[in-house]
Amino acid sequence: MKIPRILIVEDNPHVLGFLNVVLEQNGYIPVLASDAENALRILALTPVDLTILDHRLPGPTSGLDLAKLIKRQDAGVPVVLITAHSTEGLAIDALEAGISDYFPTPFVIDDLLTSIRRLLASTGSQTFPTVTGTGNCSLGLIDEYRLVGQAAPMQAIRADIRKVAKTDSNVLITGETGTGKEVVAELIYKNSARASKPFVCLNCAAIPESLMESELFGYERGAFTGAYTTYEGKLKQGDGGTVLLDEIGDISLSAQAKLLRLLDKKTAQRVGGRRDVTIDLRVIAATNQDLETLMAAGRFRRDLYYRLNVTQISLPPLRDRRTDIPLLLQHFIGELNTRFHKRVRGISPVLIERLLQYDWPGNVRELRNIAEACLMGLDAGIINLIHLPHRYRDRLLDNRTDEKEAIMSALFSTQWNKSRAAQKLHWSRMTLYRKLAKYHILTSHSKIVTGTPVLSDNKV
Ligand SMILES: Nc1ncnc2c1ncn2[C@@H]1O[C@H](COP(=O)(O)OP(=O)(O)OP(=O)(O)O)[C@@H](O)[C@H]1O
Ligand SMILES: [Mg+2]
Structure with a gap:
């Protein structure tokens, strides 16, 4: 099972933040870069399955130039261009640069998502698990659904x-x-x-x-x-x-x-x-x-x-059949939704990645407990790193990327209200400020009231 990683290169923090949330909620792992230089650095470290580029980027490298560089490295990666200044000439240049799709702003986000799905399907990368059913191959046993597992x-x-x-x-x-x-x-x-x-x-x-x-x-x-x-x-x-x-x-x-x-x-x-x-x-x-x-x-x-x-x-212990973890989670979320009258749709890919890496000494029971504890933190939508109860964080999250993701999720979900974001993370405001500085997540002073973030560093 592979969750598609999508690189977004965009210097406007509003657009970057928006795309980050939308892509994550649609089951992808967004990787963020604010300019061509950072994008290339990221690509050198981690392969991605698709790239979304803004045409106008800061610095000497334009979106189109970057597209050509990316295509030179890996011709198979689909590149989608977003531009506020659409002209016929640019559209032709984009085609020549090997751009797979082209979106003049403003565009409808669903159209972008449809394009992403189509492009990933065409490269065979759209392989993350669907969120319905247990995936069991039925043997016709009575109550077979209770034993989830495809491994x-x-x-x-x-x-x-x-x-x-x-x-x-x-x-x-x-x-x-x-x-x-x-x-x-x-x-x-x-x-x-x-x-x-x-x-x-x-x-x-x-x-x-x-x-x-x-x-x-x-x-x-x-x-x-x-x-x-x-x-x-x-x-x-x-x-x-x-x-x-x-x-x-x-x-x-x-x-x-x-x-x-x-x-x-x-x-x-x-x-x-x-x-x-x-x-x-x-x-x-x-x-x-x-x-x-x-x-x-x-x-x-x-x-x-x-x-x-x-x-x-x-x-078998759960750690020997990790591929069943997403199925089991979906099964438990379905059960818990019914029991607690909730409409939780699934788990963010980032959190699933963490759960896939954990060793599960308590096996399926422990997974169920974690799903239940997470579900208590929301009524609908997607379970995210911030919903992970404190007692599980040390066990499951252990690196900078996770903490940064959790901070970003908390900021997005509270419209950049730092007090509420700190509460969600179970931190004091001072701790949140310290972490914002640590991860170079800056919030511009002039916009503190509306709480607009500016990402100064998008290295992953
Ligand atoms: N394959 C599975 N599919 C769905 N739920 C499962 C699966 N395996 C275990 N569970 C759930 O996990 C919990 C623990 O399962 P169970 O009580 O059968 O474990 P056990 O092996 O008997 O553990 P113990 O040795 O501690 O008694 C239960 O809530 C059960 O419904
Ligand atoms: Mg038992």
């Missing part, structure tokens, strides 16, 4: 779910925390022959070790102090159905012995009981622990492991 391992996992759902064998689901083990377990259940029977979820880590056996297998009246009545146990409640034993690595050794017997003989005895109780269950076990390590330490029975591990589904 090869996720497609294989959906195929595995379909396969094991048809059988009645036990399943072991492994994977780091937040990778979707519970989602997979539910899909297996919903697509199995036991779908109309009970589904019992037990989190073994949440049951104190001393209560583990009695919670799972029940107890007879009088089995221990406080056992005033007979209790059938959680597993019996799922009789005929499916049980998810989540965090199976935390199950006590005595409960492991009983579970093994249950899997072998379909019977169990309640605590304090002598009678065998029949329980028919399909067991799906899940864990984020390394069972091999637990077995080596004598904390997990190898024979139980083999009984559970008839089929294993191993979920």
